[in-house]
Each structure stands twice: as structure tokens, then as C-alpha cells.
Amino acid sequence: MTSLSSSPSLVFTVQRRQPELVAPATPTPHEVKLLSDIDDQEGLRFQIPFFHIYQHKPSMEGKDPVRVIRDALSRTLVFYYPFAGRIKEGHGRKLMVDCTGEGVLFIEADADVTLDQLRGSLQPPFPCSQELLYNVPGCDGIVNCPLLLIQVTRFKCGGFVFAIRVNHTMVDATGLVQFVSALTEMAQGAHQPSILPVWQRELLLARDPPQITCNHREYEQVPNTKEGTIISYENDMVQRSFFFGPTEIAFLRRLVPRHLGQCTRFELITACLWRCRTKALQLAPEDDVRMMCIVNARARFNPIIPLGYYGNVFVYPAAVASVGKLCENPFGYAVELIKKVKAEVTEEYVRSVADLMVIKGRPLFTTVGSCIVSNLTRFGLREADFGWGKALYAGVSQGGVGPAFHGVSFFMDYENEKGEEGVLFPIYLPSKAMERFEKELGDLFSGDLKSTFRSCIVSNLTRFGLREADFGWGKALYAGVSQGGAGPAFHGATYFMDYENEKGEEGVLFPIYLPSNAMERFEKELGDLLGGDFNNNQPTKSDETPMFMRSTL
Structure with missing residues (x-):
């Protein structure tokens, strides 16, 4: 386990041109399209930023990534024209896209440093995130705002950063990867994306009449009656990233009983994160804590959701345990809870969530005592190739979802300085809790280490x-x-x-x-x-x- 802290010591300057609107290259339909009842829930009404970092490629000498990507973007928007529109809110807080063709925000920028100078800072938390993705005033809302913000920043070495911020009500990780993949194909000369976009948000509208048929503990409204919760430490939050390579995964796997031997890497890291985070927050033993695992439900439908659908098709069922039980039971207890709750996701479960949104007014998920994990390791984010090869880094620029909720961690593929492939995840905690979190991780691995050496x-x-x-x-x-x-x-x-x-x-x-x-x-x-x-x-x-x-x- 390695803790990665980006160095804030390097100061550099980014020269930005004025933000511009990039519209579809040819006229597109002007129509209003409803979002699904999974899309427009309160918990997805935010914008999420991603960074893709590319190094110089000699064979691309003379090619300008700004020009290449801007041109590809306008042609890609012909197929993904709803992104060029604006979201409106209707009766019952229902969201819809007014396909106006206004365009998406695009920023051209240049940095006066090389990627090598930033090498220690090329993972969350990015100390330079505001420089690499400028927050254009008045454009970070959900309604009547651009649905995409893209900044391409060139570096002195010939490398560049492609930064994109997307309105989460429009896409999930699968949908965003599909859009970026289409953008890279167009950048390399394609006339249309290899996977054509599918809207069909009516597939995930609530039933008539709506009916909640499953238990959704992720939406229980739990009052925040405790002092000393994360919310009360808003001005004392720190973020760090942790890397789990093959050694750490092997250690964790030895902690689970035989019947859990086939558990996934995601389940192991999630259980580890949940237990150590809970201990670090020093909550009361009788308090309930939730670990919500984002589950892509596309393949759980019959028939499955069509290829090309780029809307949100995920749910986040909650594993719930008291602090005492989670921390006092063996590590396998947390793993088993996570496996069980993931297995609960069916087509009926997703439809029950859509119905719940309509019946209960599109509520926010439970935030008290909650943590959410999103596994981005299976989406091939680093494979996005605009012509400059595979990305050095591709993933979120930070943990959490802005000031609204700090308890979200994203798991991303990452190659450390030793060349090891593993999982990187950022986490937000109050400063003292972060110290305890690191200690809990250290104690966990050192304790397992001792048991390893009982045999020779x-x-x-x-x-x-x-x-x-x-x-x-x-x-x-x-x-x-x-x-x-x-x-x-x-x-x-x-x-x-x-x-x-x-x-x-x-x-x-x-x-x-x-x-x-x-x-x-x-x-x-x-x-x-x-x-x-x-x-x-x-x-x-x-x-x-x-x-x-x-x-x-």
C-alpha cells in the first residue's frame, strides 16, 4: 500500500484563451428529449471532471492537439447532439434536454512546464486542477448550462492534458467512455463513431403506476444528529490517493475465509477502505455505516440495454452494518456484505429505483455514515487515443463530488513508478481522520505480514x-x-x-x-x-x- 501525495511546491503558469462554444459541424434536430428517471435523481445532479494526460509522440510532430480535438469535437457532436443543448426542469423536478445546438465549452491553453516537472503531481489530488480545467463562471450548474466543458492544455515538452467535465445526469462511466472513444476515433480520421449513440431514455422511465418492490437502504433518510461528523469538518478536509498493487491484493486475499476465495479485487479493496475509513472516523459502535457500491446494471436486463446507450444505467445498493460489528468482526465479514449487496442488483431492482424517484420526489442518497465506491478500472480509460498513444493517466481529478458529498472514492487503473499495475483511489477525510486512516492501513498490512512469516x-x-x-x-x-x-x-x-x-x-x-x-x-x-x-x-x-x-x- 502506497500513499501518494501530490507535491504542491511546483508553481507554473497556464495561459488560457477565452472559452468558446463548439457547436455541431452540421445542423442537428431541435427537439426536447426526456432524461430517464435514473438519470435525473438528485444524487447525479453535479458535474464530474476527468483528466487524460498524454506525453509527446515524435510521429505526431507538427500536429496540434488543440486543433485536432476541437475539430473532432464539432464532428462528434453531430452524432451526440443532445450534449450541445441545455437541460431544463419540468413538473415534478423532471429533467429534459432542449437540443438547441448551442454547443459545448472549449478552452485552449498552454502551460510553461513539462510533464516531467509535474511527474509527482500526475494523480489525484491534482494541485494544479484549477489550472488544467478552468471553472468558467456561471457554467457549473445543472439547468441552463453547457453540458460539457473541455480544456486542452499543451505542455512545453509536446505532451498535453485533455480535461473534460460532464453533467452526470447525461452519462455514466460507460456513456462517457463511449463518447470519448467516439471523439478519439473522429480525431484519427473516422467519418462516424464505430458505436453509434442510442438515446432511448424511455427504457428507464418509471412504470405506470410506479411501485417500489425492493428494499433501498441507500435512500433511507437518516437525520444527522451527531456532532463531529465529516460535515462539521468542512474547512479541515484533506485528500490523498492510495495505490494497491499485486502485493497488497495478495495480502488482502489471505485475510478472507476459503468460501470467499473467489472474491474480486474490487470487493477486497472496498472492504479494506470501508473498515479502515470507519475506524479512522471514530464513530460510535452503535451507529450504522453504509458502503454503497456502484453497480453497472446494463447486462442485468432482459433483453440487455442496447449497445450505444449512453445514459445512466447504474445503481448503488448499500451494505449496512453497525460500526461495532464492522470493526470487530474479521475482514471477511465486510467482504461478504459487499458481495451480497452487489448480487441484489437485478432488472427489477433498477426499475424499483426509477419508481422510487417518482414516488419520493427524486431524493438524494443517504449521506450520513455513508461511503460510495465507483470501480472505473474496467472501462479502459487510459486506452483513449487521440493519436498520441495511451494516456499516462486517465481518471477523475479528485475524490468526492465537490462540496456536496466527500465520501465518494473512484478506483482507477494506475501504473506506479516501479512499473507495477494496480488500483489507485483518492479519498477525502478530515486531517486527523486521514492520519488514523493511514495508520489503520499500515496496521492491517503489517499484521498480515506477521502471520505470513509463521511458515517457512x-x-x-x-x-x-x-x-x-x-x-x-x-x-x-x-x-x-x-x-x-x-x-x-x-x-x-x-x-x-x-x-x-x-x-x-x-x-x-x-x-x-x-x-x-x-x-x-x-x-x-x-x-x-x-x-x-x-x-x-x-x-x-x-x-x-x-x-x-x-x-x-
């Missing part, structure tokens, strides 16, 4: 003559394993190998993995046993920060 395996490779393998260049100077352990799954494996040291002495070499403090004690034990006369090489840091690997002769 040794393999004697000295009798196999590994060094005798001769390709014509003679005997090998060294032949054997490249490291101890057995990858992230198990560190307690040690291999004995023939070795000749610098003095010309033949002996046995064996690598060993241990936590750093345990390694110091191990060396002391060897020293005490052998009178302090033993030889070990310099420590080699392993991929896990608290670990060292040494070889001893």
Missing part, C-alpha cells in the same frame, strides 16, 4: 550442479534463483545454492525476506550464534516498503 519453506538447490551449465563460455559465476520468496503470495521461501565468495571459499548462499526490524533481529541472532563472524551482503529493498531482502553466506 526451504529448498536445497546445492546438489543439482546449476553452475555447471556450460553454453561454451565455461562454468557460471552464479546460477540460482533471482530472489527469495515466491512472489507476492508468499515471502517465506528460502533457497540454498552453491556459491563462491570473494575469498574463493565455496559455501551455501541463501536469500531471505523479512520485515526490516525482524531482519535486524535475525542478523543479531546469527551474530550471537556464530560469534559475530558471518558475512551478509548489503540490504536490497524489496517491492514492499517495510521489507528487506538479504543474502547470507
